[in-house]
Structure formats: structure tokens, C-alpha cells
Amino acid sequence: MTEAIxxxxxEHISITLNEDVTGTNISTGLERVAxxxxxxxxxxxxxxxxxxxxxxxxxxxxxxxxxxxxxxxFAETINRNLAIAAEQQGWVLALGSMRALIESEQHRxxxxxxxxxxxxxxxxxxxxxxxxxxFGIDECRRIIEMSEADALVLxxxxxxxVIQPNGNTNFKSLLQKIEILCKSLSIPVGVKEVGWGIxxxxxxxxxxxGVQFIDVAGAGGTSWSQVEKFRTVDPIKRKAAETFSGWGxxxxxxxxxxxxxxxxxxTVIGSGxxxxxxxxxxxxxxxxxxxxxxxxxxxxxxxTVEDVLKVxxxxxxxxxxxxxxxxxxxxxxxxQTDRIRYK
Numbered sequence: 001m002t003e004a005i006x007x008x009x010x011e012h013i014s015i016t017l018n019e020d021v022t023g024t025n026i027s028t029g030l031e032r033v034a035x036x037x038x039x040x041x042x043x044x045x046x047x048x049x050x051x052x053x054x055x056x057x058x059x060x061x062x063x064x065x066x067x068x069x070x071x072x073x074f075a076e077t078i079n080r081n082l083a084i085a086a087e088q089q090g091w092v093l094a095l096g097s098m099r100a101l102i103e104s105e106q107h108r109x110x111x112x113x114x115x116x117x118x119x120x121x122x123x124x125x126x127x128x129x130x131x132x133x134x135f136g137i138d139e140c141r142r143i144i145e146m147s148e149a150d151a152l153v154l155x156x157x158x159x160x161x162v163i164q165p166n167g168n169t170n171f172k173s174l175l176q177k178i179e180i181l182c183k184s185l186s187i188p189v190g191v192k193e194v195g196w197g198i199x200x201x202x203x204x205x206x207x208x209x210g211v212q213f214i215d216v217a218g219a220g221g222t223s224w225s226q227v228e229k230f231r232t233v234d235p236i237k238r239k240a241a242e243t244f245s246g247w248g249x250x251x252x253x254x255x256x257x258x259x260x261x262x263x264x265x266x267t268v269i270g271s272g273x274x275x276x277x278x279x280x281x282x283x284x285x286x287x288x289x290x291x292x293x294x295x296x297x298x299x300x301x302x303x304t305v306e307d308v309l310k311v312x313x314x315x316x317x318x319x320x321x322x323x324x325x326x327x328x329x330x331x332x333x334x335x336q337t338d339r340i341r342y343k
Contacts (some may be wrong), residue, residue, distance in 0.1 A: 225241040
């Protein structure tokens with residue numbers, strides 16, 4: 001079982017880097033959003049601040065490195081590069097699914113990056129469905145302790161599990177188990193999708209049982225049914241994966257729906273098909289508190305810290321330029337702007 005997990009993690013990295021796994025016939029919806037340019041911004045560009053807050057920690061930026069990998073040899077290099085760069089730039093770091101951390105001692109260091117990132121929030125990660133497959137409060141506490149995480153996110157990946165070889169598909173009664181977990185752990189618990197989005201009503205139910213943050217991970221970016229299509233040898237599942245390549249809630253719609261239903265008391269992370277700081281600006285203007293980047297930074301993470309930093313710094317500059325272009329000097333101001341229109 002453990003060797004199968006490590007093999008799967010390695011294949012996920014390779015496929016995501018080398019195959020076309022973006023959803024088809026669906027977009028993030030951000031192309032429908034535009035800002036109304038302010039020719040007289042009345043703002044000093046040098047005074048623009050990107051400060052934000054996550055789990056009671058003030059961060060230098062509203063950016064998050066989305067959960068991607070861990071539990072494989074190459075993942076150690078990737079997560080180390082990401083952690084060092086995130087520490088330097090002040091980004092939140094979310095780790096990949098950590099089931100492997102409990103089930104195998106191999107490649108544990110790929111998840112243990114606190115030594116590279118002593119000051120930023122780190123988010124541990126587990127598939128919510130694992131709560132129906134032997135993982136409980138004790139296992140979650142071990143994951144948190146071993147990764148020295150500040151928060152735990154439970155990912156929802158129902159469509160992926162159907163296509164994934166030997167996937168776990170019993171999603172019954174998870175809300176009740178999530179509630180117990182929220183009440184039992186000493187750190188915030190969040191919930192994220194993996195690329196098909198979360199609707200507002202579901203987000204409200206999750207927040208009502210104690211979930212502190214929602215990462216929408218909307219459609220328009222990586223489709224994990226497409227990723228699993230390249231792993232399965234089952235022709236029926238390959239065909240079904242193709243059918244669902246356009247499934248999901250576009251990221252923009254998911255952000256709007258979640259924010260509308262849960263109000264301002266909980267943190268909303270906008271992710272799913274994010275590539276630029278302008279994408280991030282749109283997500284924040286729609287209601288996100290933080291914005292997550294995944295595949296768009298993965299290739300650089302396989303190379304050097306410097307390559308990762310260049311991408312991060314470009315994204316930060318683009319966000320500041322968007323803010324300058326509409327005349328706001330803070331993330332709060334961007335969230336409250338009325339200089340936004342829909343094409």
C-alpha cells in the first residue's frame with residue numbers, strides 16, 4: 001500500500017508537469033471580470049501594501065501556495081524550494097495530501113519544511129474522505145504535530161476518487177465527522193476542493209459545523225479527473241474522465257457564491273486556474289481574502305528557489321499594478337472596490 005502511495009504521488013507530479021490536464025470547455029470565469037481603469041488614482045505606487053491575515057497571523061501578502069505534493073522523492077525538492085521562497089516573500093504554504101505521512105516513514109521529510117519556513121503559516125492537508133477510511137482525531141493530530149502546521153485543510157475530491165485506481169468513494173456522513181474534528185483540534189480547520197469548486201450552500205453548512213476557512217479551488221484550472229485519466233488503464237474510466245473534463249463551478253462563480261453565503265466572518269481562499277497577479281486582483285475584488293497558486297508555480301519549484309521567487313515577485317508586482325490602476329492602496333480597499341464590471 002505504501003509503495004503504491006509513493007508511486008501515485010510521483011505520477012501525479014509527472015503528469016501535471018507533462019500532460020494537458022486543464023479542464024476543457026470550462027473556464028475560471030475571471031475572463032468575464034474587468035476593472036474600470038482610474039486614470040487619476042491619487043495613490044503613491046510605493047505606498048501600496050499587500051498585507052493580509054490568515055489564522056490570526058499577519059502575512060506580507062494575500063497569497064498562498066496551494067496544496068500540491070508530498071510523499072515522493074522529487075516532492076522533497078519541490079516543497080523545500082516552495083517553503084524557502086514562501087518564507088522570503090511572506091506567502092502562506094499549503095502542503096500536499098498527507099495520508100502518506102502516517103502510512104509510511106518514507107519521504108516524510110517532503111512534508112517537514114518548517115525548518116525552511118519558520119515564520120509563515122503552514123497548512124497540513126488530508127483528504128476528507130479518509131475520515132471514513134480509518135483516519136480520525138489522533139491521526140490528524142499526528143499530521144499536525146509532524147508538520148508543525150498552523151492549520152489543517154480537508155480536501156474534497158469526489159470526482160477524482162471515482163477515476164483514481166482504488167479510489168475511496170464513501171463520502172457518506174462526512175459533515176458530522178468534520179464537525180467533530182473541528183471541535184477536537186486546537187488549530188483552525190478548513191475545507192478545500194481540488195478543482196471543481198464549492199457552492200455557497202455547501203460552504204455555509206461547513207462553516208456552521210466549525211470550519212474556519214474555505215478554499216474554493218474552482219474549475220478552469222487543473223482537472224484531477226484528467227490527471228487520473230493518464231494513470232488508469234481502465235478504458236471505461238478513461239472515457240468517463242473525458243466526459244467530465246468540463247465539470248465544475250468556475251472559480252469566479254464559486255468565490256461569489258461562497259462569500260454571499262458565509263458572510264465576512266470566515267476566510268475565503270480563491271484558487272483554481274490562477275496564473276497572474278491580475279487574476280488574483282479579480283478574485284479578491286469578488287470576495288476572496290487570499291489567492292492560491294498551484295500548477296502555475298510547479299515547474300519553477302522543480303528547478304530552483306530563484307525561479308520560484310521570480311514567479312512570486314511577478315505576481316506581486318501585477319497585483320500592485322492592478323491596485324494602482326483602480327486607485328486603491330490596500331487589500332481591504334481592493335475587496336471593497338466598485339471599479340469592477342462584468343463583460
